[in-house]
């Protein structure tokens with residue numbers, strides 16, 4: 001089993017780094033292979049919005065995102081952490097999310113993978129945004145394994161003992177989910193189906209040239225019938 005840890009916090013030695021390190025230790029203790037990406041240490045430029053990737057599946061910008069995408073495709077699941085900043089995720093995490101939206105999101109390349117999201121806030125705000133992005137929900141459609149959201153104070157008390165038991169349970173669940181591959185609930189399957197119908201009818205099929213790579217991916221998954 002191969003799990004990729006993605007750290008969306010620019011702060012060294014902060015709560016997010018500590019929580020992700022603890023999760024990594026729990027996973028490694030159960031024989032999981034871990035890869036670790038710290039977004040703030042990578043070269044990640046802003047998405048230019050050219051939409052070439054919709055057609056080709058590749059980004060025109062040469063930086064570290066291609067390497068991270070390869071790691072994400074190889075992984076069975078993810079542990080992703082970002083602190084709340086101004087009631088949002090961090091800037092470096094958002095920049096990364098923009099770069100993978102059309103390459104890994106619209107192609108549904110991550111739909112069979114499982115995610116544990118970890119987010120922290122000083123006092124208040126950002127919970128639903130963190131859940132959406134740290135758990136790669138919405139356009140990415142990964143299976144939500146668990147979401148751990150902690151209030152840590154400002155400056156953060158970094159009392160890891162408070163969350164260690166919660167993280168130990170969450171990492172065990174991630175391993176169990178990846179091994180047993182539980183189905184989505186009826187509600188989740190229905191909303192995923194509606195999403196696909198809307199995207200196919202109102203975006204993809206209206207511009208087949210622009211969405212060529214997305215269409216190929218959907219065909220390979222049986223979501224679009226080959227003509």
Ligand SMILES: Cc1cc2nc3c(=O)[nH]c(=O)nc-3n(C[C@H](O)[C@H](O)[C@H](O)COP(=O)(O)O)c2cc1C
Nearest residue numbers: 009014015016083084085086087120121122123124
């Ligand atoms: C620029 C900045 C903005 C922040 N915005 C908020 C906020 O909107 N609400 C809040 O309760 N805490 C906020 N915080 C506190 C962080 O959420 C908290 O320090 C963080 O969760 C600790 O994790 P870390 O050590 O990994 O950075 C902010 C912190 C920074 C540095």
